[in-house]
Amino acid sequence: MVDFSCSSDFNLLQGSFTMISIKGLYKQFGQLEVLKGINLEVKKGQVIVVIGPSGSGKTTMLRCLNVLETPTKGVISIEGQSLDFSKSVSKKSVASFRRLTGMVFQNYNLFPHKTALENVMEGPVIVKGEDKTAVRKKAQALLEKVGIGDKIDYYPAQLSGGQQQRVGIARALAMEPEVMLFDEPTSALDPELVGEVLKVMKDLALEGMTMIVVTHEMRFAREAADEVIFMDGGVVVERNKPEEIFTHPKEERTRKFLNMIQ
Amino acid sequence: MKMYLNSIFADPERTARLVDIAKTSLRPLLEGAVMNTIPLTIISFIIGLILAVLTALARISHVKFFQIIARIYVSAIRGTPLLVQLFIIFYGLPNIGVTIDPFISAVIGFSLSVGAYASEIIRAAILSIPKGQWEAGYSIGMSYTQALKRIILPQAARVSLPPLSNSFISLVKDTSLASVVLVTEMFRRAQEITAANYEFLLVYSEAALIYWVICFFLSVIQGFMERRLDRYV
Numbered sequence: 426m427v428d429f430s431c432s433s434d435f436n437l438l439q440g441s442f443t444m445i446s447i448k449g450l451y452k453q454f455g456q457l458e459v460l461k462g463i464n465l466e467v468k469k470g471q472v473i474v475v476i477g478p479s480g481s482g483k484t485t486m487l488r489c490l491n492v493l494e495t496p497t498k499g500v501i502s503i504e505g506q507s508l509d510f511s512k513s514v515s516k517k518s519v520a521s522f523r524r525l526t527g528m529v530f531q532n533y534n535l536f537p538h539k540t541a542l543e544n545v546m547e548g549p550v551i552v553k554g555e556d557k558t559a560v561r562k563k564a565q566a567l568l569e570k571v572g573i574g575d576k577i578d579y580y581p582a583q584l585s586g587g588q589q590q591r592v593g594i595a596r597a598l599a600m601e602p603e604v605m606l607f608d609e610p611t612s613a614l615d616p617e618l619v620g621e622v623l624k625v626m627k628d629l630a631l632e633g634m635t636m637i638v639v640t641h642e643m644r645f646a647r648e649a650a651d652e653v654i655f656m657d658g659g660v661v662v663e664r665n666k667p668e669e670i671f672t673h674p675k676e677e678r679t680r681k682f683l684n685m686i687q
Numbered sequence: 688m689k690m691y692l693n694s695i696f697a698d699p700e701r702t703a704r705l706v707d708i709a710k711t712s713l714r715p716l717l718e719g720a721v722m723n724t725i726p727l728t729i730i731s732f733i734i735g736l737i738l739a740v741l742t743a744l745a746r747i748s749h750v751k752f753f754q755i756i757a758r759i760y761v762s763a764i765r766g767t768p769l770l771v772q773l774f775i776i777f778y779g780l781p782n783i784g785v786t787i788d789p790f791i792s793a794v795i796g797f798s799l800s801v802g803a804y805a806s807e808i809i810r811a812a813i814l815s816i817p818k819g820q821w822e823a824g825y826s827i828g829m830s831y832t833q834a835l836k837r838i839i840l841p842q843a844a845r846v847s848l849p850p851l852s853n854s855f856i857s858l859v860k861d862t863s864l865a866s867v868v869l870v871t872e873m874f875r876r877a878q879e880i881t882a883a884n885y886e887f888l889l890v891y892s893e894a895a896l897i898y899w900v901i902c903f904f905l906s907v908i909q910g911f912m913e914r915r916l917d918r919y920v
């Protein structure tokens with residue numbers, strides 16, 4: 426087993442503070458074992474890009490971090506809070522754990538019966554019980570930040586895919602998570618709309634947000650990622666800086682995968 | 688048909704009598720509609736909808752016990768005639784010392800019926816909402832109840848509006864069955880009127896016309912509501 430815990434160097438934004446720690450994470454669907462012992466540490470402010478072949482468990486790992494999937498066993502800690510899935514976890518601890526992460530879905534999953542603004546306000550108002558007027562201001566600011574300040578009263582169906590995904594990012598940010606999780610956020614988009622979403626994500630990375638991004642956008646990985654993780658068969662096969670992993674992959678499996686997609 | 692028309696127009700006196708009956712029947716018929724048919728429909732539908740949502744939730748819950756209770760309820764109501772159910776409630780229950788007022792009996796019967804049929808509509812509507820909508824709710828920290836109330840049910844309501852409107856319109860007409868448990872709704876009023884004057888064709892047609900007018904207005908409202916809810920799709 427490779428120890429990744431001290432493999433990254435830190436810039437000003439990245440202290441040595443460990444934001445995410447995954448230990449011995451397993452997930453089984455019936456007979457199918459999808460995650461076979463994931464170990465991963467992510468420092469505060471790091472941007473990690475996850476690549477790997479279809480079915481390797483990338484989505485499942487993100488969903489476990491957001492506890493949309495209950496792992497079979499393993500321990501996940503985020504910002505000091507941890508859940509040990511070898512024991513049974515209470516609904517309450519899952520709920521408070523979930524607040525630590527914001528999830529951005531491949532197909533946006535916006536609430537179609539609510540406007541962009543209402544989508545963003547929903548969490549703070551309903552879940553956190555915050556004051557509506559204050560939340561409205563915050564939500565407006567967030568939508569402006571992701572570049573759709575002029576469309577806050579539009580319904581999702583009236584927005585392009587790129588705009589919808591940016592609302593999705595704003596919706597997750599509104600809950601003020603410690604970590605943002607992105608599952609192929611641009612893969613459902615027309616090529617000309619990919620850039621606007623990646624730009625928002627890059628800005629977020631520059632602000633020091635800790636991010637785990639599953640994506641096949643190699644340019645994003647090169648420009649924004651601190652490290653790239655290659656997953657295959659339910660384990661982390663290789664982890665390294667983008668330029669390293671793309672030019673000198675250590676593992677044969679990584680090399681094969683990179684040859685295939687480039 | 689021809690004879691009937693002939694008998695009306697060939698005989699001015701009979702024509703005058705029919706016009707008179709039509710006029711004097713209108714008031715008691717409308718009274719029956721306003722005092723009983725419409726309240727019976729609305730009250731039964733509201734209670735029925737609440738029952739239906741609860742039943743639908745029980746059917747999709749992970750608790751076996753709730754599932755079974757809901758299944759038995761839906762199966763029993765759907766497997767027996769409404770008329771028989773009304774007879775059991777109104778004429779049957781007094782045998783075990785439970786006597787219920789006609790209107791209340793009818794409300795119970797119709798609510799149970801709406802609850803069972805509409806629960807299938809609502810269950811299908813809830814299941815038609817993509818799983819990603821639940822997950823999006825959970826991902827921003829919502830509980831099951833919050834996601835259900837804020838995200839799933841509003842969308843399911845849109846999906847189930849057309850079939851539920853049809854149920855509502857059917858219920859307006861079905862309330863005529865309440866006449867057999869002595870509720871003086873519109874159809875029973877019509878029966879009372881014809882008992883005195885034997886003008887069945889005229890009075891029952893008049894009642895039918897009023898049902899039609901009510902249902903027509905309801906379908907106009909349905910169209911309006913559907914367009915309103917269509918804003919975002």
Ligand SMILES: Nc1ncnc2c1ncn2[C@@H]1O[C@H](COP(=O)(O)OP(=O)(O)OP(=O)(O)O)[C@@H](O)[C@H]1O
Nearest residue numbers: 454455457459477478479480481482483484485486
């Ligand atoms: N809810 C589920 N029930 C059963 N099997 C599942 C479920 N979710 C995922 N799987 C299976 O788990 C495996 C890993 O899926 P996952 O979605 O994590 O892969 P992925 O790396 O994200 O792939 P892709 O690049 O295609 O998105 C696949 O074989 C998939 O069929």
Ligand SMILES: [Mg+2]
Nearest residue numbers: 483484485608
């Ligand atoms: Mg995936």
